[in-house]
Amino acid sequence: MVEYICSRGSSLRLRELLDTTCRLANTLKKYGIHKGDRVAIYMPVTPLAVAAMLACARIGAIHTVVFAGFSAESLAGRIIDSGCKAVITYNQGVRGGRVVELKKTVDEAVKNCPGVKHVFVAQRTDNKVHMDDRDIPLEEEMAKEAPVCAPESMDSEDMLFMLYTSGSTGKPKGIVHTQAGYLLYAAVTHQHVFDYQQGDVFGCVADIGWITGHSYVVYGPLCNGGTSVLFESTPLYPDPGRYWETVQRLKINQFYGAPTAIRLLLKYGDKWVKTYDRSSLKTLGSVGEPINHEAWQWFYRVVGDSRCTLVDTWWQTETGGVCIAPRPSEEGAEVIPAMAMRPFFGIVPALMDENGKVIEGNDVSGALCIAQPWPGLARTIYGDDQRFIDAYFKKYPGYYFTGDGAYRSPEGYYQITGRMDDVINISGHRLGTAEIEDAMDEHPAVPETAVVGYPHEIKGEGAFAFIVLKEDTVQTENVKEELKSIVASKIAKYAVPDHVLLAGSLCRKM
Numbered sequence: 162m163v164e165y166i167c168s169r170g171s172s173l174r175l176r177e178l179l180d181t182t183c184r185l186a187n188t189l190k191k192y193g194i195h196k197g198d199r200v201a202i203y204m205p206v207t208p209l210a211v212a213a214m215l216a217c218a219r220i221g222a223i224h225t226v227v228f229a230g231f232s233a234e235s236l237a238g239r240i241i242d243s244g245c246k247a248v249i250t251y252n253q254g255v256r257g258g259r260v261v262e263l264k265k266t267v268d269e270a271v272k273n274c275p276g277v278k279h280v281f282v283a284q285r286t287d288n289k290v291h292m293d294d295r296d297i298p299l300e301e302e303m304a305k306e307a308p309v310c311a312p313e314s315m316d317s318e319d320m321l322f323m324l325y326t327s328g329s330t331g332k333p334k335g336i337v338h339t340q341a342g343y344l345l346y347a348a349v350t351h352q353h354v355f356d357y358q359q360g361d362v363f364g365c366v367a368d369i370g371w372i373t374g375h376s377y378v379v380y381g382p383l384c385n386g387g388t389s390v391l392f393e394s395t396p397l398y399p400d401p402g403r404y405w406e407t408v409q410r411l412k413i414n415q416f417y418g419a420p421t422a423i424r425l426l427l428k429y430g431d432k433w434v435k436t437y438d439r440s441s442l443k444t445l446g447s448v449g450e451p452i453n454h455e456a457w458q459w460f461y462r463v464v465g466d467s468r469c470t471l472v473d474t475w476w477q478t479e480t481g482g483v484c485i486a487p488r489p490s491e492e493g494a495e496v497i498p499a500m501a502m503r504p505f506f507g508i509v510p511a512l513m514d515e516n517g518k519v520i521e522g523n524d525v526s527g528a529l530c531i532a533q534p535w536p537g538l539a540r541t542i543y544g545d546d547q548r549f550i551d552a553y554f555k556k557y558p559g560y561y562f563t564g565d566g567a568y569r570s571p572e573g574y575y576q577i578t579g580r581m582d583d584v585i586n587i588s589g590h591r592l593g594t595a596e597i598e599d600a601m602d603e604h605p606a607v608p609e610t611a612v613v614g615y616p617h618e619i620k621g622e623g624a625f626a627f628i629v630l631k632e633d634t635v636q637t638e639n640v641k642e643e644l645k646s647i648v649a650s651k652i653a654k655y656a657v658p659d660h661v662l663l664a665g666s667l668c669r670k671m
């Protein structure tokens with residue numbers, strides 16, 4: 162059985178997904194989208210959003226999914242950088258009981274994107290939104306199309322999609338993944354890291370706007386003919402039992418989520434978990450940031466009743482799929498709490514010292530590199546091969562540098578110690594401190610800013626901003642609020658610093 166199940170309860174068989182995908186693919190073609198064209202998808206996790214990704218893949222167009230919480234300016238930056246010809250969106254979204262104005266955000270974004278010829282607008286709510294000449298009512302057009310569309314032939318090294326992610330400098334970069342290598346790696350890791358068996362219901366609660374959603378909501382499960390859950394809500398809506406009610410109702414076998422949500426939910430106590438039957442669960446997975454011991458133990462003991470394997474999976478947008486995780490391992494092999502542990506098949510980790518030399522032996526820490534290529538490794542940064550080389554291969558020639566530090570235990574297991582560059586991780590969302598600084602620098606009263614990450618109990622990391630004001634500024638409290646709203650409108654709400662501190666001057670190392 163191949164099926165998508167939505168957290169709202171409806172389900173979609175592969176046959177229906179194929180029909181929807183083909184109708185959408187034919188609609189894109191009718192409006193002039195062809196092999197090699199780029200298409201932005203600005204949608205929450207829904208069956209139609211999955212069909213939009215697959216429709217692009219079917220006709221050889223390259224999708225770039227933009228997380229539907231990003232601001233108009235972030236969306237526009239991605240559309241311009243990737244040269245998108247079209248955007249696919251909804252009139253509105255509904256998240257945690259609130260309406261999200263997706264089309265309005267797209268309208269604002271495409272004002273500055275002359276390359277966008279069409280915006281395809283699907284209906285998520287009954288509310289009418291303003292439609293321009295370039296806007297196309299998606300479902301109406303799809304209804305006119307045949308549910309059959311021959312797939313475009315592609316080379317194994319052709320692009321499948323690009324996905325923007327933050328680095329320590331500059332604007333977010335369009336990470337490029339290719340057809341065969343990425344799909345193979347997503348499929349094999351999906352099967353072996355989570356011990357996915359035919360007939361299992363795989364519940365990855367990530368958004369398709371991130372790589373986790375690409376690899377473990379869409380491509381991995383589909384390549385394996387699996388059943389995948391689409392989770393559109395939030396862990397707290399309508400109450401903190403939402404995940405576990407979903408586990409019970411859909412009989413989820415593998416549950417894959419982020420430590421930030423686990424830390425949040427454990428504060429609400431065990432009763433929200435214990436109300437629901439979780440006997441279907443076999444594997445629990447954690448991704449996106451380090452999982453602390455308290456969260457690991459709660460996830461393992463309370464959610465998994467101390468009988469499910471808990472896999473702390475380390476990987477990145479650039480790696481395509483999981484690279485270090487407790488599985489695969491021999492039946493019954495030990496799993497150490499809060500440790501990613503074992504390299505996946507074909508992954509050869511290396512730890513580097515400050516002089517760029519490989520650190521041998523165990524019980525050592527260093528910069529985490531990978532010593533040989535693997536199928537899921539990103540191929541380039543869209544439009545900027547040199548930046549790709551500089552960012553990942555220059556510091557340690559011959560090695561892929563992850564940007565993370567790691568510890569190798571006496572037993573030879575790996576534990577991720579965190580980023581070694583100016584990238585911070587807020588609620589599992591990766592962000593360059595320079596991006597927040599650049600946004601705040603636009604305030605006329607603020608000549609200088611510096612942002613650092615600091616430990617946050619729920620979010621893992623929060624952003625802390627130091628700012629210098631022009632001497633004649635009087636309304637300092639107003640400026641702080643204005644800075645926060647600049648960051649929300651230029652990047653996204655999650656990027657807003659928790660603290661803004663006035664400083665006399667910022668002394669930087671040159």
Ligand code: PRX
Pocket residue numbers: 326372373447448449450451452473474475476477478479501563564565577579580586589590591
């Ligand atoms: O710092 C690592 C952290 O998240 C970064 C990658 O972020 P992104 O490309 O957005 O992909 C996230 C989902 C795969 C890494 O460089 N990270 C990811 N997983 C873990 C982690 N840190 C510690 N433990 C993990 N399991």
